[in-house]
Amino acid sequence: MSYLEKEVNRLVGQAIHRYSLLETGDRIMVAVSGGADSMLCLWFLRHWLRKAPISYEIIPVHLDMGYENGQWHTLADYFRQLGYTFYIEETNFGLIAHGPENRGKSPCFICSMNRRKRLFELADALGCNKIAMGHNADDLIETLFMNMCYVGEMSTMIPRQEMFQGAITLIRPLALVEKSKIKKMAQRMRMPMIKNSCPSAEDSSRSEIRNLLEELYASNRKIRGNLKRALGNVRQDYLL
Numbered sequence: 001m002s003y004l005e006k007e008v009n010r011l012v013g014q015a016i017h018r019y020s021l022l023e024t025g026d027r028i029m030v031a032v033s034g035g036a037d038s039m040l041c042l043w044f045l046r047h048w049l050r051k052a053p054i055s056y057e058i059i060p061v062h063l064d065m066g067y068e069n070g071q072w073h074t075l076a077d078y079f080r081q082l083g084y085t086f087y088i089e090e091t092n093f094g095l096i097a098h099g100p101e102n103r104g105k106s107p108c109f110i111c112s113m114n115r116r117k118r119l120f121e122l123a124d125a126l127g128c129n130k131i132a133m134g135h136n137a138d139d140l141i142e143t144l145f146m147n148m149c150y151v152g153e154m155s156t157m158i159p160r161q162e163m164f165q166g167a168i169t170l171i172r173p174l175a176l177v178e179k180s181k182i183k184k185m186a187q188r189m190r191m192p193m194i195k196n197s198c199p200s201a202e203d204s205s206r207s208e209i210r211n212l213l214e215e216l217y218a219s220n221r222k223i224r225g226n227l228k229r230a231l232g233n234v235r236q237d238y239l240l
Helices: 003-018 036-051 072-081 093-097 107-125 137-151 179-188 205-219 223-230
Strands: 027-031 057-064 087-090 130-132 160-163 168-171
Touching: 003 036, 003 179, 027 036, 027 107, 036 057, 036 130, 036 179, 057 072, 057 107, 072 087, 087 107, 093 107, 107 130, 107 168, 137 179, 137 205, 137 223, 205 223
Parallel strands: 027 057, 027 130, 057 087, 130 168
Antiparallel strands: 160 168
């Protein structure tokens, strides 16, 4: 393993142990979009299955959003190559989010809502008690700022989140890893990533927050790390 791989593996292991992400008997549905985050999330769950003293199952699931240049065949070939039992479904969620059915709401909100609802349905149908997502440390920071700016609350995604009275648990093994490290590692491993075809990918509230944060990071290299630490260092006595 290179230094980068050892560092990312250490952070993934830290998240797994600190938040009890993996347990014996888990049947884990891995939501694979085809980007670096979800592909590496799948890779690490397979990697830890070989080294952890517990046994669990992994089922990759990909929802195609319905755009013309969908590349789900690339993922299907990759899953077959690794011997996975997998599930791929073609949807029209992206088209609905950007079509006349969407009456003034954010396309990202509509698409995300439909996609998550379908993932929950599939987890139930496939008998999975956990859904693994590829969200990383930068996603958590961005979500904190989005919720403060657009919702008026201080909250973000968490590494382990129980849903429906514990029937399904969301886990985020990459929650402590910076996106740049994930992207670099996935590229070095030559993972068959697919391009995000969403027309709103670079024109959304999240991208605005991301651009703002990138300016801050460029001004002071300590800011990203401080924001990451701040997510777990809340001083409630100094909040209203």
